Amino acid sequence: MAVETNQMRKFLNDPANVVKESLAGLAAAHPDLLRYDAAAQIIVRQGAPKRGKVALISGGGSGHEPLHGGFVGLGMLDAACPGEVFTSPVPGQMLAATKAVDGGAGVVHIVKNYTGDVLNFKLAAEDAADEGIKVTAVVIDDDVAVQDSLYTAGRRGVGATVLAEKIAGAAAESGADLAKVTDTVKRVNARARSFGVALSSCVPPASGKAIFELPEGQVELGIGIHGEPGRRRAQLGPASEIVDVMVEAVVSDLKAKKGAKVLAFVNGMGGTPLLELYLLYGEVDKKLRAAGLEPVRNLVGSYITSLEMAGASLTVLELDEELTRLWDAPVHTPALRWGA
Amino acid sequence: MDAATITSWMREIDVAVRAERDHLVQLDAAIGDGDHGTNMVRGFEAVVQALGADDGSPPGKLLVLAGRTLVSTVGGASGPLWGSALRSGGRVLGEQMTFEGNQLVEVLSAALASVKDLGTAAVGDKTMVDALEPAVDTLRSRLHDGVALDQALDAAAAAAEAGMRSTVPLQARKGRASYLGERSVGHQDPGATSTALILRALQKAATKGA
Numbered sequence: 001m002a003v004e005t006n007q008m009r010k011f012l013n014d015p016a017n018v019v020k021e022s023l024a025g026l027a028a029a030h031p032d033l034l035r036y037d038a039a040a041q042i043i044v045r046q047g048a049p050k051r052g053k054v055a056l057i058s059g060g061g062s063g064h065e066p067l068h069g070g071f072v073g074l075g076m077l078d079a080a081c082p083g084e085v086f087t088s089p090v091p092g093q094m095l096a097a098t099k100a101v102d103g104g105a106g107v108v109h110i111v112k113n114y115t116g117d118v119l120n121f122k123l124a125a126e127d128a129a130d131e132g133i134k135v136t137a138v139v140i141d142d143d144v145a146v147q148d149s150l151y152t153a154g155r156r157g158v159g160a161t162v163l164a165e166k167i168a169g170a171a172a173e174s175g176a177d178l179a180k181v182t183d184t185v186k187r188v189n190a191r192a193r194s195f196g197v198a199l200s201s202c203v204p205p206a207s208g209k210a211i212f213e214l215p216e217g218q219v220e221l222g223i224g225i226h227g228e229p230g231r232r233r234a235q236l237g238p239a240s241e242i243v244d245v246m247v248e249a250v251v252s253d254l255k256a257k258k259g260a261k262v263l264a265f266v267n268g269m270g271g272t273p274l275l276e277l278y279l280l281y282g283e284v285d286k287k288l289r290a291a292g293l294e295p296v297r298n299l300v301g302s303y304i305t306s307l308e309m310a311g312a313s314l315t316v317l318e319l320d321e322e323l324t325r326l327w328d329a330p331v332h333t334p335a336l337r338w339g340a
Numbered sequence: 341m342d343a344a345t346i347t348s349w350m351r352e353i354d355v356a357v358r359a360e361r362d363h364l365v366q367l368d369a370a371i372g373d374g375d376h377g378t379n380m381v382r383g384f385e386a387v388v389q390a391l392g393a394d395d396g397s398p399p400g401k402l403l404v405l406a407g408r409t410l411v412s413t414v415g416g417a418s419g420p421l422w423g424s425a426l427r428s429g430g431r432v433l434g435e436q437m438t439f440e441g442n443q444l445v446e447v448l449s450a451a452l453a454s455v456k457d458l459g460t461a462a463v464g465d466k467t468m469v470d471a472l473e474p475a476v477d478t479l480r481s482r483l484h485d486g487v488a489l490d491q492a493l494d495a496a497a498a499a500a501e502a503g504m505r506s507t508v509p510l511q512a513r514k515g516r517a518s519y520l521g522e523r524s525v526g527h528q529d530p531g532a533t534s535t536a537l538i539l540r541a542l543q544k545a546a547t548k549g550a
Contacts, residue, residue: 084379152519209374
């Protein structure tokens with residue numbers, strides 16, 4: 001049965017069960033890669049814990065699929081803790097996940113910088129330490145749309161999260177120790193910047209109502225991934241002009257050296273087709289080169305979404321040899337797969 | 341006041357957040373992500389259930405249990421914040437079976453301290469602290485002036501409501517609303533709003549028991 005809301009038709013049985021039912025479906029689709037622990041509400045990699053391997057965990061509100069559950073598997077995450085839609089998970093989930101994947105070498109928590117995520121992960125890390133598990137936490141905060149970060153909760157964690165999970169996951173898979181894997185997450189975060197644009201709002205299943213209204217012909221610049229409005233609205237111009245804004249915001253903040261090799265990640269927010277994302281990538285590639293950067297790797301697709309929001313974000317990561325090698329390393333998860 | 345006061349307080353909160361759920365969601369959708377009402381309802385529903393299953397614990401233990409339940413069911417920022425607040429408040433009472441107004445001030449002061457510590461927020465940041473701090477200060481000063489407990493609690497709840505309204509012209513500096521910068525101005529903070537509901541619920545619960 002499809003449930004009709006005021007503004008959007010959604011495939012739902014009971015809106016209250018959307019997260020649980022989706023996680024059960026994820027596990028049914030990928031039994032070779034992961035399992036769903038319904039009691040703890042966590043997604044755990046098959047075969048975990050792996051003795052001697054540093055484990056990676058991330059988590060956050062649902063509604064950003066495939067983040068994070070779709071990135072559990074070889075060369076990426078060992079477990080994911082999905083909260084309700086746009087609501088951070090609770091410490092019990094992170095603790096259960098930490099215990100499920102700890103192979104004795106320690107566990108890294110990758111935390112997106114939102115007050116709720118940070119507080120809940122903090123409580124969970126304290127509980128894990130009480131149980132004798134070595135846990136480090138890295139907060140991802142790559143969103144340059146948040147200005148005056150001294151007077152806010154700080155920059156949000158967005159696209160760099162996907163890149164950090166892939167790259168640090170490869171480091172952990174190759175046998176790097178806890179300090180090294182933790183440092184890898186930090187390096188990705190330090191060298192990545194993101195900026196997002198929305199063409200529409202999104203509709204959380206529980207409320208059935210759009211989070212914000214965008215007047216005809218307007219775009220929202222500097223959005224996050226929870227349907228929270230951005231910093232300002234502008235007239236919808238050609239894609240080329242929107243990309244100018246995105247590239248300028250990211251490049252001016254990243255301050256990479258001339259000729260730097262970068263990874264360009266054009267991410268769809270859930271409601272923008274690949275047709276448009278590749279159009280955007282073409283513009284991004286051109287403009288990055290014009291700005292003196294060399295995109296040597298890229299990722300194009302919807303990987304960190306905001307339900308059915310139409311829009312896109314750009315993340316630019318300044319690469320070095322090691323980060324490039326880790327990016328290229330085999331990965332096999334529901335949403336990202338190459339070399340394995 | 342005793343364990344029944346705490347149970348009644350939690351029930352009153354449950355009723356209040358349920359009645360105001362859509363309003364809280366609306367306020368949160370304007371400057372946050374629209375889940376505050378849903379989260380508070382889920383949390384206090386679980387608290388009422390947990391307290392209902394409890395068999396004769398002293399009031400402090402009930403507050404700790406309520407706090408633990410919020411941490412484990414709410415998520416978001418309000419789960420850890422109110423969860424830690426009630427746990428810290430409950431620890432003040434230890435094992436004692438009854439408590440007086442002055443101790444209630446200590447409970448609420450400990451709760452406030454824990455919220456400010458975990459959330460690193462101060463008055464004026466457009467958060468729940470804008471409602472909670474004036475309420476605690478008002479309760480303390482009224483009781484110190486010899487005002488009767490029910491009247492002092494009424495004044496404290498009114499102070500929380502005034503604090504809640506005071507968040508409208510403020511620009512958020514903590515929490516998700518802070519990302520909006522100047523665009524958060526003109527909206528009432530959802531966390532301060534639910535905090536005012538929680539203080540009003542306390543006044544109702546304490547008055548009922550008296």
